[in-house]
Amino acid sequence: MTVLLDVAELSKRFPVGRAVGPIERLRRRLRGGGPVHLPHVHAVDDVSFVIGKGETVGLVGESGCGKSTLVRAITRLIDPTEGSIKLGMRELSLVPSRRFARDADRARIQMVFQDAGESINPRFTSFDAIADPLRRLKKLRGKALRAKVEQAAQQCGLPAELLGRFPHQLSGGQRARVGIARAVAVEPDLLVLDEPTAALDVSVQVVILQLLQRLKEQLGISYLFVSHDLSVVRLLCDRVIVMYLGKIVEVGPAREVFEHPLHPYTQALVAAVPSSDISGVERLRLLGEPMSPIDPDPNVCRFYGRCPRGVDQCKGAMPVLRRFGNREAACHFTGEKEGL
Amino acid sequence: MSVAPALLVQNLSVEFRTRSGVVKALESVSFTVAKGETLAIVGESGSGKSVTAYAVMGILDPAGHVTGGTAMLGGLDLLSASNAAMSEVRGREIAMIFQNPRAALNPIRSVGRQIADVLIRHGNVPRKEAPERAVEMLRAVGIPDPSRRAKAYPFEMSGGMCQRVMIAIAIAAKPSMLIADEPTTGLDVTTQAVIMDLISELSSGTGMATIFITHDLALAAQRADRIAVMHAGHVIECAATRELFERPRHPYTAELIAATPDRAANLDELASIPGALPDLRRTDLPPCRYSERCPRKMTECDQPLPRSPAVAAHMVACWNPLR
Numbered sequence: 001m002t003v004l005l006d007v008a009e010l011s012k013r014f015p016v017g018r019a020v021g022p023i024e025r026l027r028r029r030l031r032g033g034g035p036v037h038l039p040h041v042h043a044v045d046d047v048s049f050v051i052g053k054g055e056t057v058g059l060v061g062e063s064g065c066g067k068s069t070l071v072r073a074i075t076r077l078i079d080p081t082e083g084s085i086k087l088g089m090r091e092l093s094l095v096p097s098r099r100f101a102r103d104a105d106r107a108r109i110q111m112v113f114q115d116a117g118e119s120i121n122p123r124f125t126s127f128d129a130i131a132d133p134l135r136r137l138k139k140l141r142g143k144a145l146r147a148k149v150e151q152a153a154q155q156c157g158l159p160a161e162l163l164g165r166f167p168h169q170l171s172g173g174q175r176a177r178v179g180i181a182r183a184v185a186v187e188p189d190l191l192v193l194d195e196p197t198a199a200l201d202v203s204v205q206v207v208i209l210q211l212l213q214r215l216k217e218q219l220g221i222s223y224l225f226v227s228h229d230l231s232v233v234r235l236l237c238d239r240v241i242v243m244y245l246g247k248i249v250e251v252g253p254a255r256e257v258f259e260h261p262l263h264p265y266t267q268a269l270v271a272a273v274p275s276s277d278i279s280g281v282e283r284l285r286l287l288g289e290p291m292s293p294i295d296p297d298p299n300v301c302r303f304y305g306r307c308p309r310g311v312d313q314c315k316g317a318m319p320v321l322r323r324f325g326n327r328e329a330a331c332h333f334t335g336e337k338e339g340l
Numbered sequence: 341m342s343v344a345p346a347l348l349v350q351n352l353s354v355e356f357r358t359r360s361g362v363v364k365a366l367e368s369v370s371f372t373v374a375k376g377e378t379l380a381i382v383g384e385s386g387s388g389k390s391v392t393a394y395a396v397m398g399i400l401d402p403a404g405h406v407t408g409g410t411a412m413l414g415g416l417d418l419l420s421a422s423n424a425a426m427s428e429v430r431g432r433e434i435a436m437i438f439q440n441p442r443a444a445l446n447p448i449r450s451v452g453r454q455i456a457d458v459l460i461r462h463g464n465v466p467r468k469e470a471p472e473r474a475v476e477m478l479r480a481v482g483i484p485d486p487s488r489r490a491k492a493y494p495f496e497m498s499g500g501m502c503q504r505v506m507i508a509i510a511i512a513a514k515p516s517m518l519i520a521d522e523p524t525t526g527l528d529v530t531t532q533a534v535i536m537d538l539i540s541e542l543s544s545g546t547g548m549a550t551i552f553i554t555h556d557l558a559l560a561a562q563r564a565d566r567i568a569v570m571h572a573g574h575v576i577e578c579a580a581t582r583e584l585f586e587r588p589r590h591p592y593t594a595e596l597i598a599a600t601p602d603r604a605a606n607l608d609e610l611a612s613i614p615g616a617l618p619d620l621r622r623t624d625l626p627p628c629r630y631s632e633r634c635p636r637k638m639t640e641c642d643q644p645l646p647r648s649p650a651v652a653a654h655m656v657a658c659w660n661p662l663r
């Protein structure tokens with residue numbers, strides 16, 4: 001596998017509470033205290049993973065676990081606190097986010113958002129929506145621009161007669177196609193999809209997922225597919241990354257992870273997925289709320305307190321991701337009964 | 341069915357008068373829910389699930405009019421009851437929970453106070469005892485540290501917590517019927533499972549009848565005793581859950597099941613449903629509103645729809661059903 005995206009030891013912390021002004025900072029320093037420590041939310045904490053060329057990787061976990069922050073760091077909308085993001089040979093974490101908008105590599109990473117109706121300018125026709133990144137990032141004009149827009153629309157199954165319509169004149173499925181066409185038009189290497197089908201009915205969802213599958217085969221693009229819907233991730237993704245409170249707790253081939261989850265959090269997640277196969281309803285439930293993400297104890301497993309296992313070792317040492325064949329899990333007890 | 345229905349809806353029709361025409365949102369909708377039973381209403385966006393719930397609750401948008409039908413709860417027809425009678429019934433007899441709990445809660449009143457209000461108004465609880473009972477209700481819906489949480493405001497709580505508070509408010513007066521409109525949409529699957537457990541426990545423990553509205557067929561399969569499938573303002577099929585999944589009779593039901601991703605082995609196995617819901621403002625809507633999308637259409641399909649009675653064990657509204 002050729003590595004396309006290599007994320008290493010990536011962290012993003014946000015200060016919370018009242019910011020301390022420069023005078024107060026100076027006063028405290030004169031009083032002889034150390035540097036002022038503000039509380040921080042550890043949104044993404046020491047995360048490492050790779051995405052191969054042409055690979056589809058799913059990113060799952062509950063809301064607030066850091067998926068969106070991770071995505072925003074990778075797409076360079078925000079600057080990470082620490083760590084590296086390499087796209088091919090290029091280190092992207094060193095380019096400040098406000099400069100990245102005009103960077104030559106900007107076109108290589110594109111995003112598709114949840115509700116294309118909301119992320120597309122309501123005053124843009126479909127044509128303008130698809131043309132916009134081509135104008136900005138590829139400097140296309142005139143005939144070349146029109147040809148490229150029409151090609152992208154055609155690839156995404158958007159009939160040419162819809163190119164003159166505004167978002168409110170399109171169905172949800174057609175808007176999703178515009179969102180995807182806009183992203184693939186600039187020929188990116190990596191497409192980051194944030195819940196692209198969450199707002200769609202099942203009948204339309206199927207068509208969009210099949211479109212994504214076909215595009216990936218035709219164009220060889222890599223996908224990072226962020227979703228709540230594990231049934232969909234299982235069908236579309238080669239590998240899956242499971243996050244819990246800022247940390248990766250499990251990584252592995254999607255089918256294997258869902259059939260035989262290693263980490264207790266993944267086990268609870270999989271048990272909670274509704275299934276029309278009503279033969280065996282599993283009753284593994286996650287009770288309580290996740291622990292606070294503000295300055296969590298670095299020596300306590302983030303899942304401690306909610307984990308059905310949770311013993312003293314879990315609050316004495318943070319489990320690290322360990323490898324089990326082609327899979328990884330961050331739990332002290334993974335592998336003991338599997339005999340891996 | 342041997343158990344007396346808690347709610348019997350027959351031939352419910354609803355129209356919205358809008359500037360661009362009359363939206364025939366519901367046409368002759370019939371179903372029944374028994375005591376202690378959970379009926380799921382499933383269907384795509386715009387199929388009329390919420391309008392059905394709002395009509396039964398008497399909270400339709402002012403543009404909406406019930407143009408026919410009855411909804412019998414005990415001896416009372418909810419569709420022709422006076423406003424005064426309906427405001428008694430809401431809260432005391434039927435309660436509803438909504439998709440967005442934070443928007444449905446009062447933002448400037450502590451959650452404990454909001455529950456206490458319902459207990460006083462509908463639950464015959466003396467004013468002095470209400471705060472303590474509110475804390476008990478919070479404990480009953482699984483909120484940790486309930487006496488502290490009772491003082492919290494909705495914005496201080498997570499989505500899952502707010503939904504639990506909504507449930508506590510809904511069941512405070514021990515209603516005989518609960519309508520839950522997409523109660524877990526937007527919540528994490530792990531939270532969804534806990535909330536749905538809570539609703540199931542309440543209905544099996546108290547004999548409360550439940551109407552559970554969802555667009556998630558897999559979730560309906562897991563949680564409902566029976567399922568009513570809606571399409572473009574019609575109930576097109578209604579049967580016991582296992583029966584519906586094993587022997588769907590309406591072609592649309594079969595397609596919906598085939599489009600649901602949870603059991604498929606790969607993407608190509610999933611079927612897509614061609615076409616879209618017809619525009620409900622059309623004046624030339626065919627009797628079967630699925631016929632223009634239907635691969636099994638025959639000439640008979642232009643006749644008025646065959647409808648089995650609401651109490652039939654397996655109801656299907658189709659001239660050419662499967663099997």
Ligand SMILES: Nc1ncnc2c1ncn2[C@@H]1O[C@H](COP(=O)(O)OP(=O)(O)OP(=O)(O)O)[C@@H](O)[C@H]1O
Nearest residue numbers: 356363365384385386387388389390391401403620
């Ligand atoms: N206030 C209104 N004015 C006009 N039409 C309305 C109004 N409310 C609902 N409708 C129409 O009634 C039909 C049924 O809508 P309803 O909200 O019941 O669908 P639903 O099945 O609940 O969909 P969803 O899954 O999106 O919640 C739709 O055609 C809708 O556009």
Ligand SMILES: [Mg+2]
Nearest residue numbers: 389390391521
């Ligand atoms: Mg609705």
